[in-house]
Amino acid sequence: MLLTRDTLPDTIPDIAALDDLLCRPSQALIDDLAGLDGDIMILGVAGKMGPTLAGLAKAAQPDRRVIGVARFSDPEAKAWLEARGIETISCDLLDEEAIKALPKSPNIIFMAGRKFGAEGDLSLTWAMNAHVPALIAQAFPESRIVAFSTGCVYPFVPVTGKGADESVQPDPPGEYAQSCVGRERMFEYFSRKFDTPGRLFRLNYAIDMRYGVLHDIAMKIMQDKPIDVSLGHVNFIWQGDAAAQALRCLAHCDTPTTPINVSGHEILAVRDLAAKIGARLGRSPIITGTEQPTAWLTDVSLATSLFGLPIVDVDQMIAWTTDWVARSMPSLGKPTKYEVRDGRY
Structure with missing residues (x-):
């Protein structure tokens, strides 16, 4: 069954059903991948989003490696x-010789990186987020490379605007986001040097039933924990839509590589999201703090022009998330830390 707005379920009963939904391709994804030659290799596939992105690629192109x-x-x-x-393939991407032994796939999705616990070992954070990209870019000069990045590379922007578009220069607080700028610069440098086509996939924030901004808010409401609205506005996207857009970027690469913002097209108030989730859960959220006039927000007009609007909208994500949390279904235990303003994760 193809993924369309008309085929979305009312509820997601369990993890198997969630995985099935995340791996269900749209016709647009199938068409974009059909126009590409060669294998697809996903580096750093074992993270939160990697397995279902790989499963989505295989479902869209069953005969492709x-x-x-x-x-x-x-x-x-x-x-x-x-x-x-x-x-x-088991491989430590900090091992240059192991990287050289990997297949020379013409299509690469680069997902490796370090965020959670980044402040605990900043040298490792920089090694994973800047050194490894340089190794990969040099090892695969003739591949298309879609490299996952983050909207956190941008400075804060006014919540009354449309968010930062791709013309805004990176200027983030905190070494984690600075190391992500380093990742982008490495791919950009070697893309220019080798004429490697690519995209810098600036994602914020992906939503899955087991993690994400909505999951964080719902869990705090269920546990009667305060919700800080100091960073009071966000935008986010269903993980399946984000994965599909990452794969579709392989058919929309630039030489040299260029950034593309990927998120939901709406700027959403955390206070309003908490109220909607709390109403569905039958609980009153505990709100603390005062909304600041700026936040990490991205303008996704470019992605929307290429891919259209996401298939899963905000109301659907809220309904699925509250149902999941109310049933005490599994959590990855990895908060997005969307409320952090100083860049320290």
Whole structure:
């Protein structure tokens, strides 16, 4: 079944159903990938978003070789991928010789990086977020490379505007986001040097039933914990839509590589989201803080012009999330930390 607005379920009963939904392709994704030649290799596939992105690629192109590369410290991720026909390669991307031994795939999605706990070992954060991209860019000069980045590379912008578009120069607080600028600069430098086509995929924030801004808010409401609205406005996108746009970027690469913002097209007030979620859960959210006039927000006009609006809208995400949390379904235990203003994660 193709993913369309008309085929979305009313509820997501369990993780298997969630995975199935996240791996369901749209016709637009199938068409874009059909126009590409060669294998698709996903580097850093074992993170939050990687497995279902790989599964989505395979579902969209069942006869194409899809390769997932990671250290696979969690063997369940490896088994999950292989059960869906995705080839797996165990590799430490800090090992230059191991990178050189990887297949020379013409299509690469780069998802490796470090965020959570970034302040705990900043040298490792910089190594993963800037050094590894340089190694990859040099090892695959003839590939299309869509490199995951973050909207956090931007400075704060007024909440009354449309958000930062791709013309706004990166100027973020905190070493995590600064290291992400380093990632982008490495891909940009080697893209110019080798004429490597690519895209810098500035994503914020992806939503899955097990994590995301809505999950964070819902969990705080259920646990009677305060919700800080100091960073009071956000935009976000369903993980399946984000994964589809990342894969579709392979058919929309620039030489040299250029950034593209990926998120929801609406700027949403955290206070309003808490009220809507609280009403569905039958609980009153505890609000603390005062909304500041600026936030990390992105203008996704470019992505919308290429891909159209996301299939899953905000109301659907709220309904799914509140239903999931109300049933005490699994959580990844990885808060987005969307409320952080100083860049320290």
